[in-house]
Amino acid sequence: MHPRPSPIAASLYTLRDMNADVIILHGPHGCCFRTGRLLENDGVRVVTTAMSENDFIFGASEKLEETLVKVDEMFSPKLVGVVGTCVSMIIGEDMKEAVKNANINAKVIIVESHGGLGEGDNTEGAIAVLNAAAKKGIIPSNEMERQNKMLQLATEIEKTRGMAQGQYIKPSYGDNKVKVGKFLINAIENNSKIAIILNAKKETSYLFSDILKIQFNKINPNNNITLIANLNEEIGLPRIRKHALNIKNELLNNGIIIKYITGGLDEYPITGKKAIEILKKEKFDIIVVAGVPHALPIEEIETISIAVTDGPRLVEPLKKLGYNYVVTELDAHAKTLGTENIVPSDFGDFIRGLMDI
Numbered sequence: 082m083h084p085r086p087s088p089i090a091a092s093l094y095t096l097r098d099m100n101a102d103v104i105i106l107h108g109p110h111g112c113c114f115r116t117g118r119l120l121e122n123d124g125v126r127v128v129t130t131a132m133s134e135n136d137f138i139f140g141a142s143e144k145l146e147e148t149l150v151k152v153d154e155m156f157s158p159k160l161v162g163v164v165g166t167c168v169s170m171i172i173g174e175d176m177k178e179a180v181k182n183a184n185i186n187a188k189v190i191i192v193e194s195h196g197g198l199g200e201g202d203n204t205e206g207a208i209a210v211l212n213a214a215a216k217k218g219i220i221p222s223n224e225m226e227r228q229n230k231m232l233q234l235a236t237e238i239e240k241t242r243g244m245a246q247g248q249y250i251k252p253s254y255g256d257n258k259v260k261v262g263k264f265l266i267n268a269i270e271n272n273s274k275i276a277i278i279l280n281a282k283k284e285t286s287y288l289f290s291d292i293l294k295i296q297f298n299k300i301n302p303n304n305n306i307t308l309i310a311n312l313n314e315e316i317g318l319p320r321i322r323k324h325a326l327n328i329k330n331e332l333l334n335n336g337i338i339i340k341y342i343t344g345g346l347d348e349y350p351i352t353g354k355k356a357i358e359i360l361k362k363e364k365f366d367i368i369v370v371a372g373v374p375h376a377l378p379i380e381e382i383e384t385i386s387i388a389v390t391d392g393p394r395l396v397e398p399l400k401k402l403g404y405n406y407v408v409t410e411l412d413a414h415a416k417t418l419g420t421e422n423i424v425p426s427d428f429g430d431f432i433r434g435l436m437d438i
Contacts, residue, residue, distance in 0.1 A: 087113070087203055087206065088194045088195065088202070088203055088204075088205045088206025088207075088209070089106075089112065089113050089116075089164060089166055089167075089194050089195060089206055090113055090116040090203060090206065091194075091203040091204060091205070091206035091207040091210075092162070092164045092192045092194040092206035092207065092209060092210050093106075093113060093116050093117065093120055093127065093162075093164065094116070094120070094207070094283070095206070095207040095210040095211065095318075096125075096162035096164070096190065096192070096210055097120055097123055097125050097320065098283070098317075098318040098319070098320045098321055099160065099162075099190075099210070099214060099219065099220070099318055099319065099320075100160065100319050100320055101125060101158075101160045101161065101162045101190070102125070102126065102156060102158035102159055102160055102161065102187070103125070103126040103127075103128065103152050103156050103158045103160075103161045103162070103187075104117075104120070104125060104126070104127045104128075104161070104162040104163075104164060105128055105129070105130065105145070105148055105149065105152060105161065105162070105163045105164065106127065106128070106129040106130070106164050106166055107129075107130050107132070107141070107145050107163060107164065107165055107166060107169040107174060107176060108129060108130065108132050108165070108166025108167070108168045108169050109129070109131065109132050109133075109166070109168060110129045110131040112129060112166045112167075112168075113166075117129075119414065119415060119418050120418070122418040122419035123284075123418050123419050124419070126152070126156055126158075128148060128152060129148075130144040130145050130148045130169075131144070132144065132166075132168055132169065137168055137172060141169070141174065142174060142175060142178065142179045142182075143179075145163070145174070145176060145179040145180075145183075146179045146182050146183045149161070149163070149179070149180065149183035149185050149189075150183055150185060152185070153183075153185035153186060153187060157186075158187045159187055159188065160187060160188050160189075160190070160219070161185070161187045161188070161189045161190070162189075162190045162192060162210070163176055163180060163189060163190070163191050163192065164192045164194055165192060165193045165194050165195055166194075166195055167195045169195075170193060170194070170195035171195070176191050176193070177191055188217065188219065190210065190213050190214055190217060190219065191213060192206075192209050192210050192213050193209060194206045194209045194210075202236045202245075204232040204233070204235055204236045207228075207232050208228075208229050208232055208233075211225045211228050211229060211232075212225060212229075220318070228317075228318075228347060231347055231348055231350055231351070234350035234351065235349070235350045235376075237350075238350055238373075238375060238376050242375040242376070242398060242402060243375050243392075243395060243398055244392060244394040244395055244398060246398070250394045250397050250398065251394075251397070252393035252394050252396075253393055253394075253396035253397060253409075254393055254396070254409050255390075255393075255396045255406075255407040255408045255409045256406045256407055256408055258408050258427060258428050258431045259431055259435070261387060261406045261408055261428075262428065262431045262432045262435050263435060264406070265367070265369070265387065265432065266300065266432065266435055266436060268366065268367050269297055269300055269301045269305075269306070270300050270301065272301065272303055272305050273305070273366040273367055274305050274307075274363075274364070274365050274366045274367075275305065275306045275307070275365060275366060275367045275368070275369070276306075276307045276308075276309060276359075276360060276363075276365045276367075276368045276369070277292060277293055277306060277307070277308050277309070277368075277369045277371070278308075278309045278310070278356050278368060278369065278370045278371065278377065279293060279308075279309070279310035279311060279312065279371055279372055280310075280311055280343070280349050280352055280353045280356060280370055280371070280372045280373050280374065280376055280377055281311065281346065281349065281371065281372025281373060282346055282347065282349045282372065282373055283321060283324065283346060283347075284324060284414065284417040284418060284420070285372065285391060285413040285414060285417055286312070286324055286325070286328060286346055286372065286417075287324065287327075287328065287417040287420050287421075287422065287423055287424045288391075288410060288413050288416055288417050288423075288424045288426050289371040289372040289389060289391075289410070289413070289426065290310070290312075290328045290332070290371075290423050291423050291424065291425055291426040291428075291429040292369065292371055292389065292426065292428065292429050292432070293308055293310065293332060293337060293339070294331070294332060294335055294337060294423050294429070295429060295432055295433060295436075296335075299436065300436060307340050307341070307363065307365070308337070308338070308339045308340055308341075309339070309340065309341040309343060309356050309359060310328075310339045310341075310342060310343065311342070311343045311344045311345060311346055311348060311349055311352035312325040312328055312329050312339065312342055312345075312346070313325060313342050313343075313344050313345045313348075314326035314329060314345075315345075316344060316345025316346075316347065316348060317345045317346060317347040317348075318347070321345065321346050321347055322345070323421075324346055325345065325346050327421050327422065328423060331422060331423050332423075341356075341359050343355040343356050343359075349372065349373045349376050350376055352376075353370075353373070353374075353376035353377030353378065354377070354378060356370075356377055357377060357378050357379075357381055357382065360382050360384075361381070361382060364384075365384055366384065366385065367384065367385045367386070367387070368382075368384055368385075368386050368387070369386075369387045369389065370386065370387070370388050370389065370404075371388075371389035372389070372390075373390075374388035374389065374390055374395075374399055374404065374407075375388075375390075375395060375398060375399055375402060379402050379403045379404055380402055380403045385405050386403065386404045386405050386406070387404065387405065387406045387407075387408070388404040388406070388407045388408070389407075389408050389409075389410060389426075389428055390407060390408075390409055390410070391409065391410050391411065391412075391413035391414075392409070393409055393411075395407075395409075396409065408427075408428050410426050410427055410428065411427075
C-alpha cells in the first residue's frame with residue numbers, strides 16, 4: 082500500500098554501479114526526477130528524451146536517436162544506459178532500433194524497464210539491467226546469476242520482514258537517540274560484551290558504518306567490542322567493491338579492525354544470516370545492527386538488540402521481529418551519494434556528544 086522505489090529507479094542505480102557515464106531516460110522530462118538529480122552527485126549524467134503528449138501517440142524514436150547523438154557529442158561517454166519508462170514501454174517503443182540508427186561510439190545497455198515491470202518490485206529493474214549487461218558481455222553470466230539471486234532474496238525479505246508486507250504501516254522515527262545512546266555507553270563502560278554489525282547495502286554503508294568508526298576504546302580500555310561487517314571488497318559491481326574498500330581502509334586508518342567479514346555489500350540478504358551464526362557461537366550482552374537490520378534473523382537469539390535503519394516504516398516491523406530499540410537515520414541515500422568517505426550519522430553524533438569526543 083506504500084509508495085516504493087520503482088523498477089526504473091533501481092535500473093538507474095544499477096547502471097550507476099556499473100560506472101555508466103550517461104543514462105538516458107526515454108520518457109517525459111519529469112520521470113524519476115529525484116533519482117536522476119541525486120545520481121548527478123555520483124558523477125553520472127542523467128538526461129531524458131522529454132517525450133510529450135504527441136509522442137505518446139506517434140512515438141519518439143527520432144528523439145531517442147537525437148539524444149544519443151547529442152550525448153555522444155557532449156560527454157564522449159564509454160558506457161551509456163538507455164532506460165525505458167512507463168510511457169515508452171506501454172506504447173512499445175523500439176529502443177534497440179533507435180540505438181542501432183544512432184550508431185554512437187559508446188557501448189549502450191538497453192533496459193526495457195517501467196513502473197509496472199513484473200510485479201512492480203523495484204528489484205526487477207536492477208535485474209533487467211544485469212541481464213542486458215550480461216548479453217552485451219559487460220558482466221559475466223555467473224555474476225549476473227549471482228546478483229539476480231541476491232535481488233530475489235532481497236525482495237523476499239522486504240515482503241516477509243520489511244515494509245512491503247502489504248498492510249499499511251504508520252511511519253515512526255523510533256526510539257529516542259539520546260536515550261539509546263546513553264544505554265549503549267553505560268553498557269560499554271561497564272564492560273558488557275557487545276557486537277556491532279554492519280549489514281548495509283550500496284552507498285548507504287558510508288553512513289551506517291559510522292558507528293563502527295567511534296572510538297569506544299576511550300571508555301572501554303578492554304576493547305570488549307566485536308565488529309562484524311559485510312565489507313568484502315572482492316564481491317559485486319565495480320562501484321560497490323570500491324565502497325567496501327574505502328570504508329575498510331578508513332576504519333583501518335583510524336585503528337579499527339573488523340573481526341568478521343560476512344560478505345559483500347550486495348549480499349546483505351544472506352550476510353545477516355552469517356552474522357547470526359557468529360552471534361550464536363559467541364555470547365553477547367548487546368548487539369547493534371546497522372543498515373538492513375530486518376535481513377538479520379534477530380528472533381533466533383536472546384539478547385538485547387538495537388537496530389539502526391533508514392526507514393520510518395521499518396520501525397514497527399523491526400520491533401515485531403524482536404529488536405528492543407530501533408533508531409532511524411533519514412535520507413541515507415541523499416547523504417551518501419557522491420562520497421568516498423564515512424559520513425557522520427545522527428546516532429553516531431549523539432553517541433560522540435555523550436562521550437564528549
